[in-house]
Amino acid sequence: MTPPSIAHEVLGAVFAVDTDNTPPRLSVLLWERAQDPARGTWSLPGGVLSPDEDLKSSMRRHLAEKVDLREVAHLEQLAVFSDPHRIPGPRTLASTYLGLVRPDSLNHPDAQLPADTRWHRLDDLPPMSFDHAAIVALARTRLAAKLSYTNIAFALAPTEFSMSTLSDVYGAALGYPVDSTNLLRILSRRGVVAATGTVGRTGRSGGRPPALYRFAENGLRVTDEFATLRPPP
Amino acid sequence: MTPPSIAHEVLGAVFAVDTDNTPPRLSVLLWERAQDPARGTWSLPGGVLSPDEDLKSSMRRHLAEKVDLREVAHLEQLAVFSDPHRIPGPRTLASTYLGLVRPDSLNHPDAQLPADTRWHRLDDLPPMSFDHAAIVALARTRLAAKLSYTNIAFALAPTEFSMSTLSDVYGAALGYPVDSTNLLRILSRRGVVAATGTVGRTGRSGGRPPALYRFAENGLRVTDEFATLRPPP
DNA sequence: GCAAAAGTGTTCGGAATACACCCATGA
DNA sequence: TCATGGGTGTATTCCGAACACTTTTGC
Numbered sequence: 286m287t288p289p290s291i292a293h294e295v296l297g298a299v300f301a302v303d304t305d306n307t308p309p310r311l312s313v314l315l316w317e318r319a320q321d322p323a324r325g326t327w328s329l330p331g332g333v334l335s336p337d338e339d340l341k342s343s344m345r346r347h348l349a350e351k352v353d354l355r356e357v358a359h360l361e362q363l364a365v366f367s368d369p370h371r372i373p374g375p376r377t378l379a380s381t382y383l384g385l386v387r388p389d390s391l392n393h394p395d396a397q398l399p400a401d402t403r404w405h406r407l408d409d410l411p412p413m414s415f416d417h418a419a420i421v422a423l424a425r426t427r428l429a430a431k432l433s434y435t436n437i438a439f440a441l442a443p444t445e446f447s448m449s450t451l452s453d454v455y456g457a458a459l460g461y462p463v464d465s466t467n468l469l470r471i472l473s474r475r476g477v478v479a480a481t482g483t484v485g486r487t488g489r490s491g492g493r494p495p496a497l498y499r500f501a502e503n504g505l506r507v508t509d510e511f512a513t514l515r516p517p518p
Numbered sequence: 519m520t521p522p523s524i525a526h527e528v529l530g531a532v533f534a535v536d537t538d539n540t541p542p543r544l545s546v547l548l549w550e551r552a553q554d555p556a557r558g559t560w561s562l563p564g565g566v567l568s569p570d571e572d573l574k575s576s577m578r579r580h581l582a583e584k585v586d587l588r589e590v591a592h593l594e595q596l597a598v599f600s601d602p603h604r605i606p607g608p609r610t611l612a613s614t615y616l617g618l619v620r621p622d623s624l625n626h627p628d629a630q631l632p633a634d635t636r637w638h639r640l641d642d643l644p645p646m647s648f649d650h651a652a653i654v655a656l657a658r659t660r661l662a663a664k665l666s667y668t669n670i671a672f673a674l675a676p677t678e679f680s681m682s683t684l685s686d687v688y689g690a691a692l693g694y695p696v697d698s699t700n701l702l703r704i705l706s707r708r709g710v711v712a713a714t715g716t717v718g719r720t721g722r723s724g725g726r727p728p729a730l731y732r733f734a735e736n737g738l739r740v741t742d743e744f745a746t747l748r749p750p751p
Numbered sequence: 752g753c754a755a756a757a758g759t760g761t762t763c764g765g766a767a768t769a770c771a772c773c774c775a776t777g778a
Numbered sequence: 779t780c781a782t783g784g785g786t787g788t789a790t791t792c793c794g795a796a797c798a799c800t801t802t803t804g805c
Contacts, residue, residue, distance in 0.1 A: 293524055336609065365613050367613075378573075433747045447784080461749045461750060464767095467769085487777070512667045513704060514666050514794090517695075724805065725756030727802075748768085
């Protein structure tokens with residue numbers, strides 16, 4: 286019994302926060318379809334899975350090929366979208382990913398986007414293709430949840446930052462302001478951020494120059510596994 | 519560019535706690551392979567995806583067909599396992615599920631298991647096929663995490679229960695004892711459990727008869743979304 | 752009455768929020 | 779020296795863990 290052929294694609298909701306804008310906003314990388322079906326709507330980057338790669342490699346490859354994005358600081362599986370009629374044409378499952386990009390990598394001169402590709406603020410999305418809006422929503426929910434109990438912000442923040450910048454990043458990702466004072470306390474107690482010892486430049490309208498910090502690790506770590514029902518010490 | 523055919527299977531790690539045993543343990547439903555490859559090892563139930571069903575329906579269908587299990591109180595996606603060589607033979611992706619079964623449905627007379635199928639305690643697993651042990655481990659981790667911030671235990675507990683029974687269920691799933699006193703406080707403040715007003719029978723060695731409770735809802739609900747970085751009220 | 756199990760109440764500590772106050776800089 | 783933003787300290791509140799004590803049953 287040979288199984289019927291079902292195509293398989295990967296799709297990535299790649300987020301970034303532009304810390305140069307005021308106030309910074311969470312954005313997602315989209316490209317505009319020039320052909321039917323769904324011409325003119327905006328899609329998540331992705332493509333079909335090749336025979337010899339696993340899903341994560343496939344996702345990285347498509348991000349590099351389709352939207353010329355090579356520096357993804359974090360990439361994790363979201364879910365499989367499997368409605369038989371989720372897109373027109375032959376049946377296609379979509380394995381979806383959440384990707385995060387540091388603002389550093391956006392300003393590199395060699396980080397040019399293709400002409401059909403653009404960052405879109407999550408609070409002002411264009412018409413989206415197929416079920417892609419639902420994927421973005423799921424990714425955002427996942428990100429917000431993980432900000433609370435992991436160090437996932439390492440993949441959204443610049444490598445060095447002041448605490449008010451970091452607080453802006455959290456605010457953009459969560460959608461509400463975060464007190465930078467308490468944020469520092471929380472993240473230092475958990476060993477997530479550490480001071481570099483250096484200070485940054487003061488802003489355009491004066492003010493004390495900020496101490497600079499960096500994330501202690503460059504991979505995802507769960508810092509607060511149990512909200513309650515903690516195991517005995 | 520027609521994509522090469524890649525097979526797709528669903529696999530379910532279905533857990534239950536037998537509250538009649540002392541102490542109760544978390545178990546997973548497995549069947550033993552009678553044929554090569556991997557003859558004699560134990561596998562998760564599942565099978566190939568049919569053209570017109572989505573993944574969740576497929577999972578339910580295979581649980582009913584393969585191990586005659588019809589009452590699954592909760593079913594959620596875990597992850598896709600996509601290593602090109604995860605199993606011998608043609609390349610096959612596995613979409614994996616966490617399933618939970620109430621002890622009530624296990625004792626129904628019409629809930630007979632096939633001859634090759636058995637519940638196995640998680641702390642005493644037999645040799646497992648392929649990457650199935652990793653899937654079970656992932657399912658257990660997910661379950662433990664969700665016990666802490668959702669009402670997911672509704673799918674592991676009998677419909678009516680004393681708090682010490684419920685505390686045993688949590689203890690079995692988490693792997694360490696849970697104080698039933700505090701558990702009641704936590705779950706009632708969140709509106710997860712409610713007293714039925716009835717009392718159960720006292721145990722075999724005496725003791726005060728317990729008040730009975732039930733879960734307020736029969737679907738998953740997140741009760742404590744933010745471990746920290748809560749939104750302003 | 753005694754053992755066993757369930758339920759109630761209290762104390763303790765940890766952690767997050769809010770906010771007042773102090774410090775360092777540029778103009 | 780003043781406005782601006784960053785940093786430090788503190789009071790409050792909440793919540794979960796631990797544990798002692800009381801209640802209700804069977805034998």
